[in-house]
Amino acid sequence: MSIACVMTESLPEISARRAPRIRRLSRRALPRDTVALARFLIGKLVVRELPGGTAIGRIVETEAYLADDAACHAHRGMTPRNRSLFxxxxxxxVYLCYGTSYMLNMSSESAGIGAGVLLRALEPLHGIELMRRARKGAAIAALARGPGRLAAALKVDRRLDGVDLLSPGPLWIGCDGRGNLDIGQSVRIGLTKAADARLRFFARGSPYVSGPKRLRP
DNA sequence: TCGCGGATGAACT
DNA sequence: GTTCATCCGCGAG
Structure with a gap:
């Protein structure tokens, strides 16, 4: 993604004089620990480069899935589906859930350790029309509120499984220096196993966070 | 605002 | 055959 590419599109959400300077996250800068990484990713940007343009959203909700965690897909060892977590x-x-929705996660530990962070919701920032087309005209507030919606809005599917999110490519994660948000914490959403662990993080007060109101105080 | 049920498909036991 | 970290539309309160 280049700045020029952002500025050539005449979208109201980012004015020319405030064009974002987005830098890819460096692997060195990532927190070592999965929980710290889930918190760290709140406020960072997901950049999706598509033939029709670039879609960008700010991460406002994540969940940590630990190596030692019954709810983590890697919990019972490596399989063809979950190998990217390692x-x-x-x-x-990236995997398909309930036959209808893709989920986008980022692996979070050293090679060989299966753990990750689920990206649950984005605040749409740029390429909103692109995302709305992928989401059948959904309201902006609901474009990427929920992990399945997030993946749909960014056209993420199994073809992106295993992609390096810290290298140039179709999907990467960056930072624009404005990610200092008030971060709340709660139990994770929708789980049947290990449902009591408070491993969900969200930007407090953001209307783009998913889940019932009691879980986003 | 909430809780419910159906649609959906791939991986795993 | 079972499981799964969801979405959507609907109806109750």
Whole structure:
């Protein structure tokens, strides 16, 4: 993604004089620990480069899935589906849930350790029309509120499983220096296993966070 | 604002 | 055959 590419599109959400300077996250800068990484990713940007343009959203909700965690797909060892969770921190793990929705995760530990962070919701910032087309005209507030919606809005599917999110490519994660948000914490959403662990993080007060109101105080 | 049920498909036991 | 970290539309309160 180049600044020029952002500025050539005449979208109201980012004015020319405030064009974002987005830098890819460096692997060195990532927190070592999965929980710290889930918190760290709040406020960072997901950049999706598509033939029709670039879609960008700010991460406002994440969940940590630990190596020692019954709710983590890697909990019972590596399988063809979950092998991306065992890649060095910063790789995409994408899978289909309930036959209808893709989930986008980022691997979070050293190579060989299966753990990750689920990206649950974005504040749409740029390429909103692109995302709305992918979401059948949904309201902006609901474009990427929920993990399945997030993946749909960014056209993320299994083809992006294993992609390095810290390298140039179709999908990467960056920072624009404005990510200092008030971060709340709660139990994770929708789980049947290990449902009591408070491993969900969200930007307090953001209307783009998913889940019932009691879980986003 | 909430809780419910159906649609959906791939991986795993 | 079972499981799964969801979405959507609907109806109750």
């Amino acid at each position: 890649l060095e921190a910063g790789h995409a793990y």
